[in-house]
Amino acid sequence: MNTLRLYFKSIGMLLRSHLQYPSSFIMQTLAQLVMEGGEMLAVILIVDRFGSLKGWSGGNLYFFFGMMSVSFYMTEIFGRGITGDFPSMVRTGRLDSFLVRPRGVLTQVMCAGTDPRRITCVAVGVVALIMGSNISGITWTPLKALVLIESIAMSCLLILGLFMIEAIFCIFSVKSVEIVNAITYGGRSACQYPINVYPLPLRALFTIVAPFALTLHVPASWILGKPLYGWPWWAAVVTPLSGIVVFGIMTVLFHVALRHYRSTGS
Amino acid sequence: MSYIEVNNLKKDFIVKKKREKGKLLREKDTVNALKGVSFSVDEGELVGYIGPNGAGKSTTVKILSGILTPDSGEVNVGGVVPWKDRKQHVKNIGVVFGQRSQLWWDVPIIDSYNLLKDIYRIPQASYEERLHELAGALDLEPLMRTPLRLLSLGQRMRAELCGSLLHRPKLLFLDEPTIGLDAVSKLALRDFLKWENKEYGTTIMLTTHDMEDIAALCSRVMVLGHGQKLFDGKLPDLLERFDTVRNVSVKYAVEPDLKLPEGVICNKTEDGLELSYEPSKLPTSKLLSILQDAGNIRELTLQPENTDHLIAAMYKELDL
Numbered sequence: 001m002n003t004l005r006l007y008f009k010s011i012g013m014l015l016r017s018h019l020q021y022p023s024s025f026i027m028q029t030l031a032q033l034v035m036e037g038g039e040m041l042a043v044i045l046i047v048d049r050f051g052s053l054k055g056w057s058g059g060n061l062y063f064f065f066g067m068m069s070v071s072f073y074m075t076e077i078f079g080r081g082i083t084g085d086f087p088s089m090v091r092t093g094r095l096d097s098f099l100v101r102p103r104g105v106l107t108q109v110m111c112a113g114t115d116p117r118r119i120t121c122v123a124v125g126v127v128a129l130i131m132g133s134n135i136s137g138i139t140w141t142p143l144k145a146l147v148l149i150e151s152i153a154m155s156c157l158l159i160l161g162l163f164m165i166e167a168i169f170c171i172f173s174v175k176s177v178e179i180v181n182a183i184t185y186g187g188r189s190a191c192q193y194p195i196n197v198y199p200l201p202l203r204a205l206f207t208i209v210a211p212f213a214l215t216l217h218v219p220a221s222w223i224l225g226k227p228l229y230g231w232p233w234w235a236a237v238v239t240p241l242s243g244i245v246v247f248g249i250m251t252v253l254f255h256v257a258l259r260h261y262r263s264t265g266s
Numbered sequence: 267m268s269y270i271e272v273n274n275l276k277k278d279f280i281v282k283k284k285r286e287k288g289k290l291l292r293e294k295d296t297v298n299a300l301k302g303v304s305f306s307v308d309e310g311e312l313v314g315y316i317g318p319n320g321a322g323k324s325t326t327v328k329i330l331s332g333i334l335t336p337d338s339g340e341v342n343v344g345g346v347v348p349w350k351d352r353k354q355h356v357k358n359i360g361v362v363f364g365q366r367s368q369l370w371w372d373v374p375i376i377d378s379y380n381l382l383k384d385i386y387r388i389p390q391a392s393y394e395e396r397l398h399e400l401a402g403a404l405d406l407e408p409l410m411r412t413p414l415r416l417l418s419l420g421q422r423m424r425a426e427l428c429g430s431l432l433h434r435p436k437l438l439f440l441d442e443p444t445i446g447l448d449a450v451s452k453l454a455l456r457d458f459l460k461w462e463n464k465e466y467g468t469t470i471m472l473t474t475h476d477m478e479d480i481a482a483l484c485s486r487v488m489v490l491g492h493g494q495k496l497f498d499g500k501l502p503d504l505l506e507r508f509d510t511v512r513n514v515s516v517k518y519a520v521e522p523d524l525k526l527p528e529g530v531i532c533n534k535t536e537d538g539l540e541l542s543y544e545p546s547k548l549p550t551s552k553l554l555s556i557l558q559d560a561g562n563i564r565e566l567t568l569q570p571e572n573t574d575h576l577i578a579a580m581y582k583e584l585d586l
Contacts, residue, residue, distance in 0.1 A: 006384045013381060017372030020413075097368045099333045101385050102357045108385075259335050259349075262279060263328055 010111035033120035059135025068192040069125025071155035073118040081113030086167040151219040154243030161246035171257040183210040214239040268306035275303045275339035299325040301493040310467040314484035321490045323473040360430035360438045376410040386433040400428045420451030440472040508580040522561030
């Protein structure tokens with residue numbers, strides 16, 4: 001409980017420091033809106049041109065897109081310490097100061113970063129979700145709502161876990177490793193469309209290595225009433241848990257890596 | 267049993283060289299940052315830790331504060347192995363890195379302190395009392411609402427010190443605390459450290475390049491070079507051991523014909539004569555009387571006991 005309080009207090013403080021430069025903050029937030037709005041527009045254009053994609057209607061596509069946007073940008077808002085700032089924490093030695101405090105390092109890294117500008121991206125995602133839900137004519141039940149929340153939460157953990165791969169490399173090499181972006185940012189771009197539009201190698205990548213298919217596509221397709229691979233309802237509840245598994249594994253590896261942390265000169 | 271026990275501490279770093287042309291893999295180089303350092307520090311001691319850049323000072327401090335894991339050797343600080351029981355260990359230590367901030371850049375420093383209170387789980391009453399005391403001693407009251415980025419270097423160092431002492435650590439590490447500070451700030455900082463050490467018996471370990479810091483603060487000094495401990499003892503003993511050559515400059519009204527004993531080196535400059543001698547062989551008083559007898563002295567300067575100069579001589583003698 002104390003840790004959660006510390007987290008929100010830290011994030012509150014970071015928000016205030018973001019607002020020290022209000023005009024820059026507003027401009028960047030609007031820029032994010034334009035960027036994510038553009039992504040959404042791309043989906044709208046595809047729907048307008050083709051009507052449907054491998055049996056997924058326009059409304060379905062908006063729903064997938066919305067789930068991915070909300071998950072990804074929520075992670076960036078609340079986990080910026082891992083998704084963006086970690087390499088600079090290593091480089092500038094801020095990680096050293098976390099190590100000399102009696103708190104978990106991961107907790108402190110999470111406490112040290114937030115990216116509130118992404119709020120407009122989340123807003124676009126929410127709009128897409130509502131559009132998708134209405135056009136697809138989803139009849140919501142409490143279970144479906146729960147699965148939606150679970151799916152988004154687990155996708156957030158999965159995304160955090162994937163960004164932690166980069167953080168782990170960073171602990172060893174001080175530099176950031178761009179290749180990991182292929183499954184983080186690449187995963188976001190690819191998996192905002194249903195997984196079965198892709199050929200087998202990509203499907204395998206996003207089911208086994210970076211299991212967006214499990215945290216996002218399986219539950220989303222069940223909510224839409226078109227279960228992926230014809231899997232039963234409970235698959236939509238169980239498979240998203242792979243998100244917390246990935247996060248757990250990465251947390252362990254992260255702490256192993258810290259044992260080999262070399263710090264930078266002073 | 268001393269408060270800090272360090273036994274045969276070793277740490278290597280692998281440094282990747284720049285890739286040479288025509289080679290596929292980069293060559294690796296092993297740097298022995300620490301080659302088996304041992305020492306112990308008692309509770310309440312104020313120890314200066316000196317050595318040239320790259321001698322392994324920071325590495326030692328980072329191992330003692332639990333940031334780095336050594337390759338081999340034993341460390342025990344107050345009954346805890348720093349890297350094994352990190353959280354337990356760091357509750358009792360404070361760390362100030364001269365060039366790195368521990369506080370938050372864009373917010374008033376009081377907000378940083380409030381957050382540190384939560385991080386260290388300091389009870390409210392204890393926190394308020396301690397903050398009041400430190401703010402008074404470090405003259406921080408008027409700066410509390412100022413963001414860190416607007417503070418001067420001296421002010422920032424005081425703010426950092428306050429932040430690192432809020433949780434009443436038993437052991438304080440200072441990595442070049444006076445770097446870049448003006449004379450007044452340095453003096454104030456030294457006074458504060460003495461006070462903290464005396465009032466609470468806080469053990470302080472200080473790395474520095476500024477010999478004045480050592481002279482003013484430390485009862486004990488350790489010298490590190492090439493990853494090995496070269497000296498451990500009192501500052502006067504260190505000076506005595508390496509205070510082998512001294513300089514005198516002298517200016518006569520009319521240049522006399524000097525007959526100097528053997529071992530004295532004499533150089534003529536525009537400003538007169540520069541002599542260097544070894545006090546162990548030729549007592550200073552004797553040299554002075556020779557100089558006085560030789561003619562009418564207009565100006566004579568005995569080089570003061572400049573510790574920086576001595577340290578440079580020592581590094582040279584020890585081939586650092």
